[in-house]
Amino acid sequence: MKNKTFKSSSVATAVAIGLAVFLPSQVLAQESEEESVERIQVTGSLGSLPGQDVEAVFGFGKSILETPRSASTISQEQLERFSVSDIDELVAFAPGTFTQSFFGVAGSLDVRGTPGETYFRGVKRLDNPGNYPTPIGASSRIDIVRGPASPIYGPAKIGGYLNFNPKSARASGGQYLDKNEGAFSYTLGSWDKSIMTAEVGGPGKIGDKEMGFYLYGEVENSGSYYDNTDTDQTVLQASFNIDVTDNVLVEFGAMYHDYDGNQVAGWNRLTQDLVDNGTYVTGTAKPLDTSGDGLISHDEYGAVNIGGEIIFND
Known part of the structure; x- marks a missing residue:
């Protein structure tokens, strides 16, 4: 068995020594450049998981993180960032909610397949399937809870409800605004x-x-x-x-x-007078306000005018 002996020339020795001296300095320079690189970290929140108390769920102070209920909170930052103009656009933020099919008027939402309730600051509002659009521009936060409301709110629909929190002088931390x-x-x-x-x-x-x-x-x-x-x-x-x-x-x-306003998608008696002048034929229905005072009194409740004769339904 023979061992081969490699002999290096003087030129090869000089190149090896130069590389040994140059490479460590190059590595140190790269490490120093990496250390000098400025790192920018962007943080922010849309308030989708607020830490403040949300009384709309149980009736007492618990945050969404501490609440064992299926609930969603749409903050004012989300409303502004995504240009939410009516409640029909809230379906993008709350799973299990759908728009109601009431002639295009955004009155309320369907929650879990049934019409939802509407609360304002914890106070139940009139049932509004599509009579008028629910204003949300004055809200600081909208809570959507899936499932029946807490007993503290009284009887409620089983699907769920919306609670609108108005803009207030108190900030999210509970403190008042520092200035006007x-x-x-x-x-x-x-x-x-x-x-x-x-x-x-x-x-x-x-x-x-x-x-x-x-x-x-x-x-x-x-x-x-x-x-x-x-x-x-x-x-x-x-x-x-x-x-x-x-x-x-x-x-x-x-x-x-x-x-x-009016409900345009429910028109099913199309006439030329409707197209030209907006006159809609509603059939034989007459106003319940038979006295013309602008109010429906107890005596007028259930009154139906048929052929000029007023019939009261018990």
């Missing part, structure tokens, strides 16, 4: 869409008690793809919060909503 703030917007769109909103809120004091207020107003005068179909509505909302003691908080407010 407000906003103004004007929206223009196709088919003569025109919406103007204004809002203002801030802190205050009543004697030595901390308080806050928030005012919101919305005026819409929009047209539609359909002829003789306009939408005129006014929304005014006020919210007040007062700290009576360290453990007692009083919240109150009011909303005024005036809506004028």
Whole structure:
């Protein structure tokens, strides 16, 4: 067995020594460049899992993370980021919810296959399948709960419900706004869409008690793809919060909503007069307000005018 001996020349030896000296310095330079690279980390939240208490689920303070219920919360940041204009667009954020088929008017949602309830600040509103659009522009958060409401809310539908939380002077952490703030917007769109909103809120004091207020107003005068179909509505909302003691908080407010529109998808008696002038033939139905005072009294309830004769249904 023979062992071969390799002999290096002087040139090869010089190249090997040069590489041995050069490579470590090159590696150190690369490591220093990597260490000097500026790293940018972007963080943010849309408030889809808020940490504050959500009373809409059980009736007492529990966050979504601590609630063993199937619930979704759509924050104000989400409403603004995704340009949510009516409740029919909330189906993209809450699984198990669907739009109702009531002539195109976004009144409420179907939750788990049944019409859902609508609450405003925990107070049950009138059943609104599609009579008028539910205004959501004045909301700071919308809670959608799948399944029946807590017994604290009284009888409710089994599918689920929506609870609208109005804009308030209290921030998500429970503290009042540091200073007065407000906003103004004007929206223009196709088919003569025109919406103007204004809002203002801030802190205050009543004697030595901390308080806050928030005012919101919305005026819409929009047209539609359909002829003789306009939408005129006014929304005014006020919210007040007062700290009576360290453990007692009083919240109150009011909303005024005036809506004028019609349901275009339910027209099934097409006439030329309807196309030209918007006159819709409704059949033999007559107004229940037989006295013409603008109200339906107890005596007029159930009145039907057939052939000029008033018949009262017991």
